[in-house]
Amino acid sequence: MATTNGPAQGNERLPGELTARELLRWSWRQLTSMRTALVLLFLLALAAVPGSVIPQTAVDSFAVSQWKKDHTQLAPIYEKLGMFEVFSSPWFSAIYILLAISLVGCILPRTKVYWRGVRAAPPAAPRNLTRLPDSASFTTSDAPAVVLDTARAALRGKRYRVVVSEGAVSAERGYLREAGNLLFHVAVLVVLAGFAIGSLWGYKGGVIITQGTQFSNTPTQYDDFTPGKLTKAGALDSFSLQLDRFDIEWLYSGPRKGMAHKFVAGLTWWDADGKKNTYDLRVNHPLSIGGTDVFLIGHGYSPVITVRDGEGNVAYSGPTPFLPQEQRNFTSYGVVKVPDAKPKQIGLEGLFLPTYNGDPLNSAMGNDLNPLITMQAYAGDLGLDSGAPQSVYALDTKHMKLLAKPGGKMFRVDLKPGESIDLPGGNGSVTFDGVQPWVRLEIAKKPGTMLALGGAILALLGLCASLFIRPRRLWVRATRTADGETLVEVAGLDRSAGGDLSDDLTAFVAALQGAATARDKTAGASGVQEDQ
């Protein structure tokens, strides 16, 4: 990773003057230097911070609109800066794209160097071994060739690559460290690619289905649907499903009293060929259909409401999902729109309380022990024909009249299951037939996920190799001294970042020395002394 430039080559030019080509080279060198990588990593960390402080549209769009309301001055500026979409903002992308380029610029040359290095023999012993930081020497009466042989065998046994030349052993091991490092950095790119594929070609969506109703996997059936930029219409696997039942267990005592657990949504589903299956969908246990995953992410209640219009006909009947305002007691808000009612269209808006306990605003519990609907009724024009899209969870009362009792007294539709009430002014009647549970499903397809996961696992393997393999070089030189002894010099070089060779070197020297002494002894016993 060269960060310094050689002196400018042209003689005619002033120092510091660069041709376009040189400028390009210089920029590339800068970009792919380790120092730049370091700075970019810091920038990446820093750039992520606002995403945790300022609400993000992708995470919680409601919180974003709330924040904008509370900070009218800052909101437009933040909007321009992309502060509400930090992780897809140009500046955040710029940092990681630069980092990725820098990474490629770093990997390629290093792979080349590594490739050459792996095939080369361990480097020859430096002239003066004792100058290296980790070195030792001893003398023995063994011949140099014997010492070198012992050293070679010992190093081979420790999986060193060994060559003997010019009276010295050169050994090297730990080649896999750099391989691991390269693998790690390539794998980081693979993970990025996996996520990019997922967000470009995948999709996700949410839908509420009430017990007994069906859903089939087409965009129009979703409550909210977010495709990737390049998602094609045909990307949706065709399947359909139905909620047969929803089981839940409420806690009546203990520290989490009032909360629920053991949610199970009993599903029947049909694959593309119409084959029927069943699945018990639970939290942490998504249903996989081909590459599409179905998750259970919420639940609530759908009061079954029947509305008869002013002419006495049934204009609306069925379960209507109400949205919980509160996860603790499931006080839920909902809207009923009856466009078919005649002579006037009818709208209902209000609360569903699963356990009514005298308080008309709050349910006592999430469990439906004593259900009640308490709603206001409107008559007039629902505004559905204007063409403007409307949320099913909001009533547009601009062209509607709040129904009141004769004399202007407040009128409310307060009903328990099985009860009916007539609407004032001959506008018909409302019946509360019963309650059905609903579940909210999140359905997502993210191609590239396996690629990202595979990349992450490779990255981890590469990382461990890179951090824990200790590449090192060892040299042993044996020379005959003037007094007929053999001088053995041993030196080593630890090339890893956390290396500490001295203990191992001491042990190695001790082993060599031990072998020599043992030979001395046996040689002495048999009365044969080499070279004498």
Place this chain on the structure above:
Amino acid sequence: MSDQAWDTLSIQAVSAAGVVYFLALMAYSAQWAAKRGLVAGDESPRAEVFGRFAFLLTGVAGGVHLLALVARGLAADPNRVPWGNMYEFTLTASFVAVLVTLVFFRRWDLGFLGPWVVGLVMVVLMADVIWLYEPVAPLTESLSSPWLVIHVIAAITATGVFTVAGLVSILYLLRSSGRMPSLPAAEVLDRLAYRLHAFAFPIWTFAVLIAGPIWAHQAWSRYWGWDPKEIWAFITWVVYAAYLHARATAGWKGRAAAIVALIGLATLWFNFIGINFFFGGGSQHSYA
């Protein structure tokens, strides 16, 4: 034993561990006092005895600390791993800090580190009991998954080891600026800090970038959602990657790298404690 009895036992064990840690700290001080005035390299038999005693006491305290954790898990109904809230995370992370110190004590010659780890853990335990204590409760639905066990144990282990590593980095900074000559040489501390960080980094990578996303996928239907907790886990990861790079970059190795490591530790602890307090319900990861 009843759940109630286990609960009581756990609380008593935490207090007992605190007391024994304190005794270990006393033994370390005695060792230090006995060594005073000795030239480096000189042995003092008395210091030796106190040192062994301190090690033994740390081991005993660690055992009682572990008992507190196990009893906490057995006090819950149904029995579970003791990693459901911040009180339990802190209890476990501090245990991990002691455990790595004990496990590598001989191999990496950690005698000098003993009093610092013991002192830190004692303070953390006190803070945990005073500010973070929560009664035993069953896990929420999305927390009861085998991936919880895997993800959380990895995150806590990495947190414990990073903390010890950060401690060594602080000692390195002090030593290399000429203070505390009784500590091992600056290079030794630097190398030890690197080894501890290098040990924790893959564990953190696994916890945050592999096990976490898999679990989030199952529980919340997305691998990665840029939730505040996830953002800060990512920031921590990037800062520690920067530390590893800094050590290999001329002009950054040494003191600058150590400071980067400490920034990493600050982001880690901010995520651990701060996110829950400041962002509260804003994070899906708030367990309160």
